[in-house]
Amino acid sequence: MTMNSKPALETALNHRSIRKFTQQPIEAEVLQQVLTAGQMASTSSFLQSVSVIRVTDMEKRRRLREICAGNVPNGHHYVENCAEFLVFCMDSARHHHYAPEAQTDWIEVLLTGAVDTALFAQNVLLTAESLGLGGVYIGGIRNDIQAVSELLAIPPHVVPVVGMCLGYPDHHPNQRPRLPLSAILSENTYQLADGETLAAYNQTVHEYYQTRKLDLTWQQQIQSSLYAELRPELLAYLQKQGFAKR
Structure with missing residues (x-):
């Protein structure tokens, strides 16, 4: 398929969070491209300290929505209704695979991993918006980070940092x-x-x-x-x- 993207400056200057989406799915090639764009973000010391979990199981989505909504009944409906829900994780598990004695318990490793994750996620969102998609970050996955970790089978040396809803916009907020x-x-x-x-x-x-x-x-x-x-x-x-x- 042909993908026509808006210029980077135009896309960045027109950003707004989208919380209402159409029922249109995101084409597999489009999703692959925006995630590949995420991989091309800068990464500290070439550690590539990011993993992404694509949540397609609707029961998991329902549980994630409950966690993200906190005390707001039926809040965060877009976690369930968006075309794609992604969880961006700071990941040092691969580092321990290659270097079992890696000292990843330093605060500096936490900071660089969080920066890597944010840069990756922002590349994904910016690229998605350039292709006509919309999205919103979901920090609410940290409302109960242990429950999210259990739900997504997250191992040691990995931390779910932020979620993201992606889809085709069904509103145009100011x-x-x-x-x-x-x-x-x-x-x-x-x-x-x-x-x-x-x-x-x-x-x-x-x-x-x-x-x-x-x-x-x-x-x-x-x-x-x-x-x-x-x-x-x-x-x-x-x-x-x-x-x-x-």
Whole structure:
């Protein structure tokens, strides 16, 4: 089949998360190409510390949706309804196959593996979007990472980092406004954005959410995300899997 992709810049600038999908399946060749594009992402020390689990078993999908939704009844319906659900894993199991004494319990290995996984997944999503697909990252698989590991038979030295729904979009949501470039770009030394810039952006986000009938600011979103425990069981899980011990 012929695949016509949009330019990279156009694709990146038009990104938005898609949570409603048509029933159209993703052609096998298209899926293979977007995953191959993921493999071509940069990888620290050529370790290629990523594996992907394609979840096609609908009972597993149902259970994953429950985990991701947490306390929201029937939430995250798109985990079940998307054409493809992928789980991106940080993987050092292959390293231990080749080098049984590999010291993969250092924090640095955890960081480089997480970076590799993120780069791989972003290549997949960007390529998928360039081909007319849409998707959304699903961090909710870490709501109960042990249950996800058992469901997907994940061995030691492997960690499921993030899920991704992919499919053909059935809606076209407005794009969420990002921070102005001036707020994130420094030169030579770190510079925190000034209060006026941050206040203006907070108002911009508020106005965006009002179009969605929500009374919410970026400040409130930060507070709701960072004023509580954040999956405190993760450290013990990571150490059980052989990571983050030193």
